Amino acid sequence: MFWQTSRYHIDLTRPKVMGIVNVTPDSFSDGGQHGATLSALRHCEQLIRDGADILDIGGESTRPGAPPVSLADELARVLPVLREAVRLGVPVSLDSYKPRVMQAALDLGVDIINDIWALRWREGGTAGHTLRATEVVAAHPHCGVCLMHMHRDPQTMQVAPMAGDVLPQVRDFLAQAAHDLQALGVGKSRIMLDPGIGFGKTVAQNFALLARQAELLETGYPVLAGWSRKSSLAGMLPHTAQPGTTLPVTERLAASLACALLAAERGASVLRVHDVKETAQALRVLEAIT
DSSP: OEEEOSSOEEEOSSOEEEEEEEOSSOOTTTTTTTOSHHHHHHHHHHHHHHTOSEEEEESSOOSTTOOOOOHHHHHHHHHHHHHHHTTSSSOEEEEOOOHHHHHHHHHTTOOEEEETTTTOOEEEOGGGOEEEHHHHHHHSSSOEEEEEOOSSOTTTTTTSOOOSOHHHHHHHHHHHHHHHHHHTTOOGGGEEEEOOTTSSOOHHHHHHHHHTHHHHHTTSSOBEEOOTTOGGGTTOOOTTSOTTOOOOGGGOHHHHHHHHHHHHHTTOSEEEESOHHHHHHHHHHHHHTO
């Protein structure tokens, strides 16, 4: 299986590592660490040295409760980084839901649009024209796209998470989004699906999506898994831990690696992670026994 993107035909025979680059002051894990363009680019270069196959660059935090970022601010954050990152020799993904940010990024040569809203966002424009995210992606001849499932929005998704068995709800939503995009002329080989771990699901529901990930693959599309440092891992403590204790973000590496390996073993094609070096090493172990 291959993932067609703007400049690269990505071979998904083995799982690929997507390194996270947050050009933000407030991301839940590393907000502010790579907010400046030079710092973000150095981080991109380090992730590639560590084994990243893809870079995923975003300028707006989507952690639970995060406030939205203006179009102007997001463009100012990500465009200088994207302009240089596309020269680094690996596929570059934009993590954004805004159509005008997508268009500006694709104009720079970005390979993939990674959208938490699954291309449902639309923006007003000049002369009353509404620009839709689907319109931007469909107009591009080759770019890859990752469609993610999110319940509600970042401000409210964990206030009232999903109810019941989430697997069929997530699967059917993503399958329909992919079908609708293909109807606009986007080839199936350009589409990746992401169940949206932590985006409006309970801890139990998130782990159910991992346990039953094979059912998502029945849609016929490759799957991206994004477990890295998520809050669902905060309870992965020894039985001797004091009641009420949780793992801080900086101590979730072991649990993140376990989930990444389980996701890969269950067929995930892309692992979106903060800890690239460690994830790449863990995947080498999996490769050695398969």
